[in-house]
Amino acid sequence: MIGTQVPAPVLTVTPARGLVDDPICIKAGFMPPNHPVTLCAQMRSENGDLWEAFGHYNTSADGTVNLARDHSVGGSYLGCEPMGLFWALQPGPGERDGLRLRKKNVKIPLIVDISLLEGHVTPRERENSELAVATTERWYMAPGVQRIDIRQNGVVGTLFLPPGPGRFPAVLDLWGMGGGLVEYRSSLAASRGFASFSIAYMEHKDLTVQLDIDSSDKAINILREHPQICGDRIGIIGLCYGVYLTLRTATLSDVNVRRTVVYSIPYLKVWKLLLELAKSNMYMNIENLACPLLYILGEDDQNFPSTENIEDILKTAGKSHLYTCLSYPGAGHLIEPPYTPHSRMSVWRIKPEKMLALWGGHTAPHAAAQEDAWKEILKFLDKNLRRHSPPSCPYVKKVE
Template identity: 50%
Template sequence: MLKAHSCMTAIWRHTMSIIPGVTAMHHSLGSLRWRSRYRPAPLLSASPARALIDEQISIQGRFLPPHSAVTVCAHMHSEDGDLWEAFSHYNTNEDGTVNLNRDYSVGGSYVGCEPMGLMWSLQPAPGAREGLRLRKKNVEAPYVVNLSLLEGHVTPSDGSTGEGCGAGPLAVSTVERWYMTPGVRRIDIRQNGIVGTLFLPSGPGPFPAVVDLWGMGGGLVEYRSALFASRGFASLSLAYFGHKDIPGPLNTINVGVDYLRSAYHLLQDRPEVCEERVGVIGLSFGVFMSLQIATQPDLKPKCVICINGPIGEYWGSGSPFKRATLVSEKCPCRITFTQRTVKVMRKIKSHTNILPIPNIQLQSLQFYINHMSLQLENLTCPILYIVGEDDLSCASKENANEIEEALRSAGKAQLFTRLSYPGAGHLIEPPYSPNARTALWTVKPKKLITLWGGHLAPHAAAQENSWNKMLHFLDCNLRG
């Protein structure tokens, strides 16, 4: 065996002496690979690939030419099949990378360093139906967002192929955006006349809880409640208007304070809920409903959050609260009770005259301040009122002022906290949700477009900041 090994060694040495340069080439193979002009294929990554809707993701492009122009796109289909898209222009660094957490967009759907810009700037693709608003219906499935990396500073396609953002991407990636974490339980509530959906966090509980109320769009809106449960709060999304399981005409509010009281007690009585740690949150007309609960002496929630909503009710015949009809197209702007509200309405009218939406009537669902509607002096819990200063649907600043003044007069000024956001509109929702400045309200008897207000970038900033402040507010008042 030793002799055979010696022979092979001699043959190898002989070969090396016959073929000059082979040894040098053998030792330089590794360095030759790194000196090659070839590089790995471009890569687009998004991490985490599955995340809650309120979580940031990190989007990066790598293995690109240094100092080159690229476009990063996002596109997704809503549950109704409509294509939404966003895009932004970047220039790669000297190492051939682009990182949305670090780098500045120089054009497209947004500009500046906006790590989640591709999410909050999503808008209907060119040629889409008029008046679209993105709202999640099935919270047990995610939004699936497709990301693309394109060469050069380009504009997306018109979406006619359903793929968006042009052809021939350098790299692609996909992310899932969820409202529910694994383990959250969704329970339909049809009990004692109450119509809602209860979301319970993972685990045995008991949990702090919130009653979640939306506005005059009606129906049962679940996605905010699902997200609250994902953050550790039991949440009852409560329908009170425009739902087939609530008796009476769909275009009227057919329930009163007793309905709200029963829903509150139903939530308290759940074994998974800590009955002494229940709060209320309302958006738009849901603010009025939330304050109805909070001012009842026998309920006493621990806290209430109000987002761009009224302390008054629609002005109608009979009892407005029990029979509050929608504002009609013949009288969309009837104002009463305060001069400040009149001024806000004049501002809204000026906006309707310049919006470029032909052949569609615009309406403003303006809320009215009625000092007799609520006994605000009965409030005993902290209240967080969130104002979008570009709200075109509700005189939110004026309503916040009325609440603050009423509490100050009652010696309870310490209960009131206001968050006010320039450039934010009416629909302040969970973070990174696209804003709709206008949206379709109804198609019968004719198309009506509702004015919500809000500009994309400041509205997105308001949603992110207010959501974190809301979670902190709930933590302090329901857990502490």
């Protein structure tokens, strides 16, 4: 009598190639019912550091696991979390202290290996318990997006244009004081149909002036003059110090900004003091705001928690209709694109001496905040920059 061959366990991860804000469907099958297994994710950063996450599952009555249906009962996260293997990634044992995952080269993907392991184990036991493996590529830049270096009028930045001839609505992307040129949010925004211009204002080899307070104003003018950008459909996104620049630019009478998104709101008086010490023009009146403002706040921000009540200022000025606030319990300072691993504390800078920054946030609620905030940002920009566009800026379909 010839026995029936038992099929080997199967693991599927779809899509195998997609943008970092795309959800992933992870399923496993052909296993015994009610059987303990572990799903594990591992990847190497561009610096070679190992990041990993894992969840303990029990197969269903039909011998399958579906992360969109089943609950993790242990590991890096608990509960039904379809993307838990991504947002729960943390540096592996023995890796450097204070790591934060930040994509530097957006032209290459993050490569994540997903493993199905026998029993409730840890990634350290992967070699002796691996049942199946699959790989997925996570991209920050969609096919057809153009990346353009800009060095103009003292502005150092990178412009990302969506696929197609345009003209496109655009956003100016402003980061904090970590230094350098950060591109991954801009490339992702362009992948979703918005031209996006990320600029550096300190610690970049091509800068002639550090912390040029007028850099954002100059960048807006560069966007206006670009032939593929709709000059009257420009918004700004700011985080940390970028919030100060965003609000300052949006409240200047000679700068016509259509929409602003600010999040991880800093204590604005701190930045005003720093700029005063630097003898910079720190002038800003919130009551002069003339465009809609999406204000995103992490309630566990341990870095620069917000203390100013912008809502009251705008209400007094008769402009409360311009203000929308999203406040997230358990979220910290660094509200990044969806599924970005949470760093409660990380190295902020190395020179002249190593300095750690406490960003705050708790992993699960912070991850939920990042996913929701990104959806709301795209909806806000779509509503205010793309819909009912004038003839000079035809509607641009979102890249799905």
